[in-house]
Amino acid sequence: MNVLIGCEESGTVRDAFAELGHKVLSCDLLPTRSDGAHYQGDVFDVIDYPWDIAIFHPPCTHTSVSGARHFAEKWMDGRGAAGVSFFMQLVRRSAHIPRTRFEQPVSIMSSLYRKPDQVIQPWQFGHGETKATCLWLKGLPLLTPTQIVDGRSDRIHKMAPGPERARERSKTYDGIAQAMAAQWGADPFIRAAIAAMTDTTIRG
Template sequence: NGWMSRSSALERLEQWKNVAFNQYLDPTIRNQNNQKIVISLFDLSGTWSQPWVDAGYQVFRFDIQADPYFGDINNFSVEFFNELFACFDGLDVHAILAACPCTDFAVSGARHFTAKDADGRTLSSIELVYQTLRTIEFFKPNIWAIENPVGRIASLTGLSPWRLSFDPFHFGDTYTKKTLLWGRFNADLPIAPVEPIEGSKMHKLYGGKSLATKNARSVTPVGFAYSFFMANNAHDHKLMAFSNKYDRLDRNLLKLALNSGVSEYEISSAIDDAYYDYDDLAAIDSINELMLA
C-alpha cells in the first residue's frame, strides 16, 4: 500500500532535521546561511520556520498574538522595515513563509461566510493576504509560499493556481488535513507517507471556537516544515536560489557562468546595478564578460 511504518517515518524526519543541524555545525555553511533572511508571517508557533533557525538563517517571525505592534503586518511599510529593521542590512531575503489566517476562507467554516462577509471580517482577512503579497513584492525573496486549507482564499484574493497540495500524513503524521500552497518554491518535497489512522482529527480534538483551539488547529506539521526546508534551502539548491534571485535572466546562462567557475559574489557584483535598473541586456553582457575573463 506504500505506507511507511510510523517508526520509519520518524527516522526519516530525524534525517531531515539532521540536514538542518549539520548545516549549522559546518562553519562555512552556517556563515553563508547567516547572510540570508527568512521572514515568517503569522507564525505564532514558529514551527514552519524552525528548520531555518536550526540551519543558521536569520529568521524574523511576525504574529500579532506575539506582539500587537511588530507582529501586525498591517503596520508593514517601507518605513517600518527601514526604521525598525534597517531593511535587514541589505542581506538577501531568501524566503517569505506565510500561513495566512484561514478562519474566513476555509470551507470548514462556510456556514459563517455570509455573516463574515457582511460585518467586515472577510475584508480584513483579504487585506492580510494583500499585505503579504505587498511584502513579497517589496523584498522579492528567492522563494515564497502562502499556506491555507481548502477554501476560497484564491477566489477572493486573485492568487494564481496553487502549486502544492499536501496532507500531514505525507510527512509522518497520522491524520488528514488537506492544505494548499501558493507561491514560488520547489514543490518536489521528500515524503514519509504513513497511514492516516486518526483521520481528520483536528476538529475532533480542537473543534472549539476559542483562540486556543484555533491556534492548535493551525500549527504547521513538523514533518512538512522540515520537508519544505529540504526542498528549498539555499545550500542544497544553489542554482534554484540564485536563478530565482535574478528571475528575469536566463537560468541556463547563470548555470553556465557558475559551472565555468565564476562565483555568485562575482556575478552579483557585476550585474546588480544593471539588473535592478531593469537593464537586463547590460546584465547579460556583464555575465558573458565574466566568463571570457
C-alpha cells in the same frame, strides 16, 4: 539565508530553518511559544527587509471553506473582505522577495487570488492525519513528500472547542516544517539530491 516566517507564533517553521543555520525571524501579533528570534507586532513592519525567503501563514478564519456557512454574515460585517485583503496585501508587499510561500487550508483564495500550486497532507510527511493545505509558491519548487504513512485521522477538524483550539489548528506539523527547511533552505544541487533520495525511498 535571511528567512522571514510571517504570521507564526509557534516557532515551528522558524526553528526548523534555524537548526540548519539560517538567519530566521518569525513574526506574529502573539508572542512566540518557543525561544528564537521573534517580532511581536505587525508583519508589515518587517516585510520590507531584504529577505531571501518568506513563508507566510495568513489567517484563514474568514477565508476557509470550512466556515462557508458563515460567509454571508462575514460579508455583511466586513470580516471576509478584511481576510482577503490581508492576504492580497501580503502578496503585493512581498513582491521584492525572490522566494515566497503562502499557506492556507482550502479557501476562497483559490478563486479570488489563483489556484494553489500544490495541496499537501500531513500523512505525506510522517503524520497520520488529514488536513488539506494549499501552497502558493513563487521561486520555490513543489514540496516533495518525505514519509508516506498509514492513518487518516481527522484530529484537527474534530478538536473540541477551547482557548487553545485556534492556535493548535494553525500550528504547522513538524514533518512539514522540516521538509520545507531541508528542501527550500538548501542550494539547488542539494535540493535535487534530496528529491531524488526521497523519491527512491517512497517508491522502494
